[in-house]
Amino acid sequence: MRGLWQLLTGRSNIITTTAGAFIENAEAAGKREAEGKAQARRQFGAEFRHPRQGSFDRVIDGLNRLPRPMLAFGTIGLFIMAMVDPVWFAGRMQGIALVPEPLWWLMGAIVSFYFGARHQAKSQDFRRSVAETAAEAGAVDARVKALDALGQNTSDNPALDDWRAARG
Template structure:
């Protein structure tokens, strides 16, 4: 019994399981891999959700809706002019004669106002999109190579990783 006990102590002694540890060199532990995959998926979903949270006030949302009205109104108004020309040609002709009397500098002014309105809105929306992209990238930790070949660690500003810290302490000696 002493020989068998010594063999078991050699294989399973000291609170370790040498057979399992040896097998894990060649095949990963499925339970631990499942836990890591679950953690990775939860972190990815949380990051995805954080990128699409709406941080605007109710006033901003309402004003954004109001600012979206001029383009559809211009398009529908133009179509309405064609419909009115077909249905009420005399009424339409009277209105067009009135427009013909508008001086040319006033047309230039109206063109400039409309152009600046749509140009400024386009620029503001483009800058807002760039700010959102920059904020999303700032929330994502940057990965860097450590001194250990093949090891990837998060930047200093990222959340601490207890398992990685334990591994570093155990391999520091």
């Protein structure tokens, strides 16, 4: 009986070892998750440390900003032309009706890829700005604490001093 008890409660606990094969260790999982997140933040911060500022990048960014307004204003322009000159508009629409279906599929794919890539680029820019802001949090916190310390030491108002003392 003592041997069985030693087997169940000893250093190599058979129940713990067997259960460990079927149930994840929560503490180890938490450590792995925290390390994975920290590693992702380090990689993300390194990726966006140096912003793009070359003239080529600015030109391409400017060109990338053209299609959305052109599509929006072009569509609004078609609505306006439909009201101003319905015959002209009907002629243009007859021309569009002659466009073969595969070309419409191609146009849809191009527009989808463009807006998908644009969404991804904007999402990455947003993440970069969040990472930069998070990186500044420690410095901002230190400055706020320093300012709070200055404000607490130079008070001439006893009521304010009592209120601060009550706050902790």
